[in-house]
Amino acid sequence: MSTETAPATTESVETEHDHHPSHLQHHFVSSEQQFDSAKLGMWLFLITEILLFSALFVAYAVYRNWNPVAFAEASSTLDWVLGSVNTIVLLTSSLTVALSIHFIQKNDRKKTVISLLATLALAGGFLVIKYFEYMAKFEHGIYPGEAFAPTGSGYEYLAAIPYVPQFFSIYFVMTGIHGVHVVIGMGLISWMAWRAHRGDFSDEWYTPVELTGLYWHIVDIIWIFLFPLLYLV
């Protein structure tokens, strides 16, 4: 396909090989190519995440369309205050993760680590609140699927409404899978904080932090949609 390789080109490749930075993998030509590739790869991964959740949103839409009353009744038993607080918590964590990237771009490692740790704390807070919400439901016999058997005032009447279990099944599956993503995100962020602390990153190279940030924002975005659909409307 090509006629030949100009000798000069070969040489330039060799020189690059000699002086390439430590993070540059051999099959890439430049840091920029490697960075762009990683970022495109991450975006592609993020759309797989979105499509993964899309099926749950479709299930939600289908059943809500069929049973608006049951969904409204079931939704009203969720604690919108805790939901709102959790929304703010996640939004704040998005801010802190964005700040961590800002700081590493400015080569301020200490502030980067602090922002990442703040994100970690907020993510933990989110899970704690979620835990209390789940427990409040379990106490009243609100479980996903077959185990659904509402008890106690404010819940018993749900037993008489058909398709309420569907709402809670979807609620638990959606928030559950979202929760799993939060846990994975916490793992990644801890790792990033540790590596940042160790001094792996600089304004020259901080791709892993940026990719972790992108992932974390997607977790936030999914919650942005879950919150009004499950708690409010």
Place this chain on the structure above:
Amino acid sequence: MEAAAHAASQTDAEPRTYLNHETSLWEWLTTKDHKKIGIMYLISLAVVFLVAGLLAMAVRLELMSPDFSIMSASQYNQTFTMHGIMMVFLFIVPSIPAILGNFVLPLQIGAKDVAFPRLNLASWYVYMAGGVLTVTALLVGELSTGWTFYTPYSSQQGTAVIFMTGAIFVSGFASIFTGLNFIVTIHKMRAPGMTWNRLPLFVWGLYATSIVQVLATPVVGITMLLLILEQTLQIGIFDPALGGDPILFQHFFWFYSHPAVYIMILPAFGILSELIATFSRQRIFGYRAIALSSVAIAMLGFLVWGHHMFVSGQSAISSIVFSLITYLIGIPSGIKIFNWIATMYKGSVWLQTPMLYALSFLFLFTIGGLTGIMVGVLGVDVHLHDTYFVVGHFHYVMMGGSVIALLGGMHYWWPKITGRMYNETLGKIAAGLVFVGFNVTFFTQLVLGSQGMPRRYYEYVDRFAELHMISTIGSFILASGLFLVLGYALHSLFYGKKAPQNPWAAATLEWTNVAAIPDPHNFTSTPLVTRGPYDFHKADEVFGGSGDGQARGDGAGSDASRLTPPEAAPSAPKEDASA
């Protein structure tokens, strides 16, 4: 020891190749070389194909006549279920991208490797994990859901379903990783001068495939997860006994599984373009149309899943919309067929084994496509749905399309992968057996189906007996052809003639700029691309420099000792070519 071996090979004047470099088992299992990962996939997939193929033979044997029986109804159901699941999820979906895509893609675009070599290796391990789960599913109980897992039947079955759906969930990630990797590789890793318009069409095919893999596979993952939850917790999304909707499951399932058909066929289209162009020594007629129609098919492929559900009880309006879009997708496929045939016009058609497979593909895929149009016709599909007509149709597409193209591609790239030639005569005989056996097996099934024979039947009424007998005989011819291929492939590995660098006189980078057996880093120096992939009239180097010398491209007659990269042609890149 490694060094000693190296030194020895140096003294033998044998160049370093990816096959004699880092050869221990551990080095293979931890390799990040896309070529080796391709071969690891080749071995795993060959095992799956063999097992699933033997299951198919068992099915055909059982159905040979109404009285003859080798297994019980329950065993029969498990057999066709495993045949379907293994062939679809574990063989055809990964096959071409994972084997040939992995091996050829970086070579064709002039890259040292794929963008994420570690992810590439991970994808193989994830795939193997899926395989382990599949075996577990077989061990823990009966799996007899059919490959479609329709609820509520599947949600009432035992734990085997949980493991199998788990296996599909896991191996889905292998598919996503491969697709993601390829998209980034094609976007970011192309050699200088390799513009989008100069991409070989196999690369375009893989690009379109990867889009589908990335967009569709997560949905089957979550669907399988929901099915597992339906079984374990009875969440009531799909099971009507719990207030769920069984048709919703079909939507979820086909949102992946219809595009999956394009995951299977689009890379096959890509291989076909390579074969037709190379063996006709002619520029692909309508390069742009073929390249863009692949992407169009990939996108439109998401809009037609409901045509599997015309009699399922879904709304009539969606049946009608899905049917209409189904026809629109037939058109780009038709364009490709016409363009491939037109490519032979005023070419120089060389009927070597890969080209025989390419022509078989044109024959078989045309039948597959046209029967697809027939089952897409709303009124007619009501009669044909879930009969052997559908079985025949999708075998014409999946086997007559994907597998035949894979066979063609394997023969075509075999010299590059192994450095050996296979026996051409046996190759042609096998191609003939496969072609005849395939048609005898599956054309009869088309007739059976339109006569009313339902699919997934363990027993059948007497009026179908003759056709079933013919179909079984055909399957034996087909199997003998495939075993012949296996036989001479293994023979060629050890005793085959050493392959020259470019036995087919092809004009893409993996033949022109890569040694007979590629270097571990693919290219000794980064290629500079100055012409299109099929511009044979500009490809002097293919013809030994100036084009009037020895046709060293023609494999059989060429000197096999030529293992070093060709001398650079003395001429500088042509001005007009780089424009």
Place this chain on the structure above:
Amino acid sequence: MAHATDDHAAHGHHIIPIPTLLKVFGALVALTAITVGLSPFDLGMFEIPVALGLASAKATLVVMIFMALKYDNPVNMLTFSVGVLFVAIFLVFTLLDTAFRGDMDNVDRLTIEERERLNEQLQESDVDAEDLQVAPSDMQ
């Protein structure tokens, strides 16, 4: 030697100033407050579109600024848009069935359970014959 010459955007190392980040955060909190504040009111058929509109606005802010897609390589924007497009396709085409299930008389719009429940309700309640003549869309 420039590899992969097509996707050359001003590349992704844009530093977003802290005030911008804070402003976006403020907007996100404000939009959340509006979403919550609106929830007690019955907006009827606009309820879902309004909620989704506000959520989309928030998501757009996050994607564009926090995730820096605005300053990023256009191919990433394309990737993301394609993903969103296919979610929409999935949703719309599935609803095309479920929302219109039973549009021809070969499939019943309601499940058998719902039919039975409806019959019971009609028998229990003492209603005028006139009220029994409900339009199909009223039968939930």
Place this chain on the structure above:
Amino acid sequence: MNDSGTFWLPEAASTVAAEVDGLFYFVYWASAIIFVGVVAAMIYLAYKYRRRDPNDRPEPVEESRLLEISWIVVPTILVLLVFTWGFQTFVTLQTAPPNAYEIQGQAYSYGWNFEYPEGAQTTDELYLPADRPVQIRLSSREGDVLHSFFLPQFRVKQDVLPNRYTSVWFEATEPGTYELFCTEYCGVGHSQMLGEVNVLPADEFDEWVAEAGINEDDLSLVELGELQYQRNGCQGCHSLDGSAMAGPTFQGLYESERAFADAGSVEADDNYLRESIIEPDAKVVEGYGSGIMPSFAHLSERDVTALVEFIKEQE
């Protein structure tokens, strides 16, 4: 059944079949012509331009815009034509005329029950009047799986769902016997889930349906029990002659000693039989699995009593 079908299609025995067949053969011949054209062009070009010399180096061919446009436009017109035609047939297939004779059909694993407006009930046999539109309203038994109702000679098919009614309609043209297949995979008995369709001339059908319309209230309990035994598909698992099937035989069951999987045993009295029908998993006899037999709690009190009486009779 006579064998008057064509190479591709079985005998056509309904009014809609003619329409479907016409469309089938239109698409078939159009496809055949395209296919022959494609293969002929392929063989001709492969032969005409075969490689004569390894050094052949043909000149590139200029693409023809006109040619490309023509093979986009012509197939598009063709498929839109086919779509419109198929669409019309589909609407015909899905819209029953208002005067259709309505039969209720219930699918279960693995068989078909039909109930006629006059009260007649049949299992795995469908009786139909000729020359009269018939609509069959289908559902799958509660807790059962998907099935599909396929009459190849009538060219109709419809999936049968639990918890939702679907229906097919058609008008049989010729008296005779035809096939009924289940075409949605439903388990181990899928290929045995066959039925027989008997199309009778209108007057014969009226006669049949009047005779077959048994009044259940007139039956003795044992007779009713036998009817229920067949209707509910009990014979699929419980033999009357002592042979082993998926469930225990009914022969000599009454007053025998039953040993259970979780130890313990009880004499099979009326109460035990009643419990086993309504709550099959309460006591599972040793050697048999639980969760296999569905509950028959939906049967009326009289039906259950009848079944118990019927089982008592099997000595």
